[in-house]
Amino acid sequence: MTGSARTATSAPPAANSHWASMRSTGVAAGTFAFEGDGTTAWHRHDQHQLEYASEGIVGVETATARHRLPSRQAVWIPAGLAHQSSFIGARTVSVFFDPALLRDTGGRVRVLPVDPILRAMLIYAARWPIGRTGGDAVADSYFEALSHLVRERLDEELPFHLPASTDPLVTEVMRHTDAHLATASLDRVCRAVAVSERTLRRRFQAATGMTWRQYLLHSRLLHAMTLLVEPGSTVLTTALAVGFDSASAFSRAFQAYTGETPSGFRQDRASRPAPAGR
Numbered sequence: 001m002t003g004s005a006r007t008a009t010s011a012p013p014a015a016n017s018h019w020a021s022m023r024s025t026g027v028a029a030g031t032f033a034f035e036g037d038g039t040t041a042w043h044r045h046d047q048h049q050l051e052y053a054s055e056g057i058v059g060v061e062t063a064t065a066r067h068r069l070p071s072r073q074a075v076w077i078p079a080g081l082a083h084q085s086s087f088i089g090a091r092t093v094s095v096f097f098d099p100a101l102l103r104d105t106g107g108r109v110r111v112l113p114v115d116p117i118l119r120a121m122l123i124y125a126a127r128w129p130i131g132r133t134g135g136d137a138v139a140d141s142y143f144e145a146l147s148h149l150v151r152e153r154l155d156e157e158l159p160f161h162l163p164a165s166t167d168p169l170v171t172e173v174m175r176h177t178d179a180h181l182a183t184a185s186l187d188r189v190c191r192a193v194a195v196s197e198r199t200l201r202r203r204f205q206a207a208t209g210m211t212w213r214q215y216l217l218h219s220r221l222l223h224a225m226t227l228l229v230e231p232g233s234t235v236l237t238t239a240l241a242v243g244f245d246s247a248s249a250f251s252r253a254f255q256a257y258t259g260e261t262p263s264g265f266r267q268d269r270a271s272r273p274a275p276a277g278r
Contacts, residue, residue, distance in 0.1 A: 028098040029143035030130030039086040047096040048104055049077040050150055052122040056090035057226050060109050067109050067161040070225040071269050076110045093126045102147040111160040112153045121146050162218055163208040170207040181220050182243045221257045228266040235262045
């Protein structure tokens, strides 16, 4: 399926269709490469999935959170968890692990840092697709080593996510905030959704565990990640587009959130890595 785009009506990655063969042939892990744009339907896998984006932006939404994966990071999706994935100019390789090979007790989606060693291993793993038949001692050893490396990274989660809510008011507040990051204020949001500031503060905190202002900051920084990787972007134009008054204030907030400066983040992703799955 490399080279074909997922769309809103397309099926999710063809992992489950190979589950029986994985079990019957002793294949404990395999990969799936993807390139394109689109959104999957809500789905779940019988295997754990680690998806690495060498290019573009990947989003993963669950019932409780919305994760944003900028390029050069990986997203962990545990087996059995219902989720929806979206892709913007993405080139990815996913590794699917039999839960017997790699245990996960967290049960939640996590964005993980990817150092050069893990990056190289994920890309090289594409030589063993999930749909292959028959065992392979080299592949088995390779995926076992990779599983140990991934297990260590599961404790190094990055905070690249926003909450989700079943409260319709809170959902509308988040939707309006996300759509007006450059100009959003508590007063404007309250007028837009016809609710008092006191009610909004109370229900937003109860539903998300964070204040609306914390949500606004996180949403601005996550959207900034998307803008910074676009051709021709600058730190200043990105800062203004997401509602910061100056490049310096944006840079301080961005570095505190991501551990990288905006210019370093942009430059690192402008240098094209070896393509995933190629």
